[in-house]
Amino acid sequence: MDIVNPALNDYLLDHATPADDVLRELADETRRSLPEHLTMQISQDEGAFLTLLVRLTGARSAVEVGTFTGYSSICIARGLAPGGRLLACDVSEEWTSVARRYWRRAGVGDRIDLRIAPAADTLRALPREETVDFAFIDADKVGYPVYYEELVTRLRPGGLIVLDNMLRSGRVVDPDAQDPADVAIREINDTLTADPRVESVLLPVRDGIALARKRTR
Numbered sequence: 001m002d003i004v005n006p007a008l009n010d011y012l013l014d015h016a017t018p019a020d021d022v023l024r025e026l027a028d029e030t031r032r033s034l035p036e037h038l039t040m041q042i043s044q045d046e047g048a049f050l051t052l053l054v055r056l057t058g059a060r061s062a063v064e065v066g067t068f069t070g071y072s073s074i075c076i077a078r079g080l081a082p083g084g085r086l087l088a089c090d091v092s093e094e095w096t097s098v099a100r101r102y103w104r105r106a107g108v109g110d111r112i113d114l115r116i117a118p119a120a121d122t123l124r125a126l127p128r129e130e131t132v133d134f135a136f137i138d139a140d141k142v143g144y145p146v147y148y149e150e151l152v153t154r155l156r157p158g159g160l161i162v163l164d165n166m167l168r169s170g171r172v173v174d175p176d177a178q179d180p181a182d183v184a185i186r187e188i189n190d191t192l193t194a195d196p197r198v199e200s201v202l203l204p205v206r207d208g209i210a211l212a213r214k215r216t217r
Contacts, residue, residue, distance in 0.1 A: 070099025
């Protein structure tokens with residue numbers, strides 16, 4: 001199932017804030033060196049969307065679950081308010097070594113704290129105060145329910161969680177799709193809809209993006 005009509009792809013990219021040289025070169029290097037993992041990298045328009053969302057929330061404290069080669073973390077870090085910090089969670093030294101190089105080139109390396117460890121452990125070790133302004137989840141899909149719960153309890157009222165790949169190339173509506181990742185994404189989609197702590201929307205952007213804003217008291 002094509003969530004985004006392929007015929008519209010170039011048009012969509014042409015009408016988003018263009019990627020600069022750093023992001024273009026990062027995307028090119030990822031494409032050349034990790035072609036088998038290319039679907040893990042967000043697109044230019046999704047990156048522009050992340051930067052815009054971070055700026056709209058006025059975020060100073062952000063968390064990213066799933067860093068890969070660093071495209072999304074650059075987009076998030078660039079949107080942070082002055083003095084803002086991004087906690088980036090990943091398990092791969094190989095992939096994040098690429099990210100570190102491009103963070104330095106983008107001038108955001110001093111805003112990013114990278115933790116190489118299972119993200120669930122990193123999140124559980126955080127203080128339980130509601131201090132997170134913005135979070136982006138784009139990692140192993142089976143872990144989404146855990147990542148969401150650990151983050152939403154730490155999200156400030158009015159803060160925003162963004163979750164990627166929430167349509168699973170249309171498999172969320174295919175009853176025969178019973179891969180653990182498909183089941184986990186259906187579970188988290190249902191959780192967002194039923195969770196009284198947030199107001200949420202599921203959007204057909206790329207492979208599906210869910211936005212969950214924590215309700216104010």
